Amino acid sequence: MYISQQIAANAVNQVLSGHNLTLALPAALAVFPSATPQQRGAAQDLSYGTLRFYGEIDAYLVQLLEKPLTDDRINALLLVAIYQLLHDKADSFTVVNQAVHAVSQLKRPAPKSWAKGLVNAILRNFLRQKAQLAAKLKSSDVAVYSYPQWWVSKLKVQYPNHWQGMLETGNQHPPMTLRVNTQKISMQDYLQLLTRQDIEAKHIGAQALILANPVPVEKIPGFSDGIVSVQDLGAQLAAYLLEAKVGMNVLDACCAPGGKTGHILELADVALTALDSDEVRLQRVQSNLSRMKLKANLLVGDASMTDWWSDAKTAPQLFDRILADVPCSASGIVRRHVDIKWLRREADIASFTRQQAKILANLWQMLAKGGKLLYVTCSVFNEENQGQVDNFLQNNADATQLPFALPDNYAAAEITQINGQLIPTNAHDGFFYALLQKN
Numbered sequence: 066m067y068i069s070q071q072i073a074a075n076a077v078n079q080v081l082s083g084h085n086l087t088l089a090l091p092a093a094l095a096v097f098p099s100a101t102p103q104q105r106g107a108a109q110d111l112s113y114g115t116l117r118f119y120g121e122i123d124a125y126l127v128q129l130l131e132k133p134l135t136d137d138r139i140n141a142l143l144l145v146a147i148y149q150l151l152h153d154k155a156d157s158f159t160v161v162n163q164a165v166h167a168v169s170q171l172k173r174p175a176p177k178s179w180a181k182g183l184v185n186a187i188l189r190n191f192l193r194q195k196a197q198l199a200a201k202l203k204s205s206d207v208a209v210y211s212y213p214q215w216w217v218s219k220l221k222v223q224y225p226n227h228w229q230g231m232l233e234t235g236n237q238h239p240p241m242t243l244r245v246n247t248q249k250i251s252m253q254d255y256l257q258l259l260t261r262q263d264i265e266a267k268h269i270g271a272q273a274l275i276l277a278n279p280v281p282v283e284k285i286p287g288f289s290d291g292i293v294s295v296q297d298l299g300a301q302l303a304a305y306l307l308e309a310k311v312g313m314n315v316l317d318a319c320c321a322p323g324g325k326t327g328h329i330l331e332l333a334d335v336a337l338t339a340l341d342s343d344e345v346r347l348q349r350v351q352s353n354l355s356r357m358k359l360k361a362n363l364l365v366g367d368a369s370m371t372d373w374w375s376d377a378k379t380a381p382q383l384f385d386r387i388l389a390d391v392p393c394s395a396s397g398i399v400r401r402h403v404d405i406k407w408l409r410r411e412a413d414i415a416s417f418t419r420q421q422a423k424i425l426a427n428l429w430q431m432l433a434k435g436g437k438l439l440y441v442t443c444s445v446f447n448e449e450n451q452g453q454v455d456n457f458l459q460n461n462a463d464a465t466q467l468p469f470a471l472p473d474n475y476a477a478a479e480i481t482q483i484n485g486q487l488i489p490t491n492a493h494d495g496f497f498y499a500l501l502q503k504n
């Protein structure tokens with residue numbers, strides 16, 4: 066287990082110094098090529114868990130240290146071990162012994178001679194004094210909820226009735242949700258396929274199924290044939306709200322990795338242009354569409370510019386529908402991306418808001434009269450959501466925001482929403498939707 070602790074500590078340390086966990090974890094795993102699949106799995110659980118509860122764990126550690134540690138690697142090993150002692154089922158003495166062993170295995174530079182003794186003493190003090198230490202943390206939002214203070218304060222103001230539940234939901238393990246292509250197989254038949262494979266699932270509305278336990282995609286019946294895709298229930302709303310009809314000219318403006326692109330094409334045979342500024346991410350759209358045997362015109366381009374849309378030779382083509390799933394803080398999907406809480410800075414929100422405003426204004430000119438643009442974020446911050454839309458409406462007299470209504474086939478879905486803002490729950494992430502029509 067000490068190998069898993071070391072890998073997780075390395076990944077956590079990388080995130081705390083500003084790197085993305087999606088890159089940091091594979092890099093940390095690569096240092097231990099001989100790690101077994103179990104050790105790798107445990108390392109992933111430990112790194113996600115430690116970052117999910119970093120605010121709480123760090124608050125304990127700060128109390129236990131006389132002064133901050135100068136060796137970040139030891140600090141991270143202590144964070145991982147405290148996570149295990151607080152939230153894992155592992156035996157506490159085993160955790161402590163493995164953490165001490167993990168310190169002794171650190172190389173280049175080798176830790177100071179006192180490091181093992183220090184780690185041992187801190188973790189044993191933690192076990193002895195846990196109750197007294199816990200009592201001192203109760204007044205700190207960061208320690209209680211494990212989010213930065215600015216994030217908690219913002220949600221308290223913006224969601225006086227929901228902030229606490231939203232924070233707690235963000236600290237839970239996300240479910241694995243599937244989207245079944247009901248043009249190819251009925252929900253009932255697909256559920257039977259799952260039962261035959263001993264995969265327990267619940268139909269939660271429209272085309273969505275929640276699995277009782279996550280399953281590797283290779284084991285999901287029909288995944289490789291494109292009959293089924295992995296997509297959160299909240300994200301599955303986009304294609305329905307867009308209401309693209311057969312033959313329409315549709316733009317999916319920030320499309321990668323293509324979850325919503327595939328869904329739009331499953332629901333209607335449209336002429337779809339799928340744009341993303343990231344060429345590498347766009348390749349994932351292509352492989353997703355190939356799996357689903359669907360076609361779109363894929364373009365690398367910036368949705369805040371027009372160079373990919375019109376040139377001097379051809380008249381620009383207006384779109385009947387535009388999906389603008391803009392880059393955002395991703396504050397509504399923290400349970401899937403636990404590093405976001407610690408990587409984002411409050412000032413980032415203003416910079417996302419500016420970028421979104423540019424994209425929205427630019428795409429608006431590409432929309433045909435009578436056409437609809439669906440503005441989407443996976444954020445719960447008002448500045449990026451209704452605040453953004455209100456500013457846009459003030460500057461664009463030809464725009465009307467249509468009332469938000471769940472499509473009929475969503476009647477059974479466990480969606481909690483306030484005017485297009487999905488309040489994240491166990492069943493879905495915290496997306497925001499605004500449907501804008503051009504008069």
Ligand SMILES: C[S@@+](CC[C@H](N)C(=O)[O-])C[C@H]1O[C@@H](n2cnc3c(N)ncnc32)[C@H](O)[C@@H]1O
Nearest residue numbers: 319320321322323324325341342343367368390
């Ligand atoms: C929220 S993700 C989109 C998720 C996607 N719609 C889906 O359902 O799978 C935002 C995407 O916007 C892309 N992006 C960021 N800035 C952009 C820009 N200025 N123009 C076009 N795409 C952009 C990012 O590369 C990223 O793939």
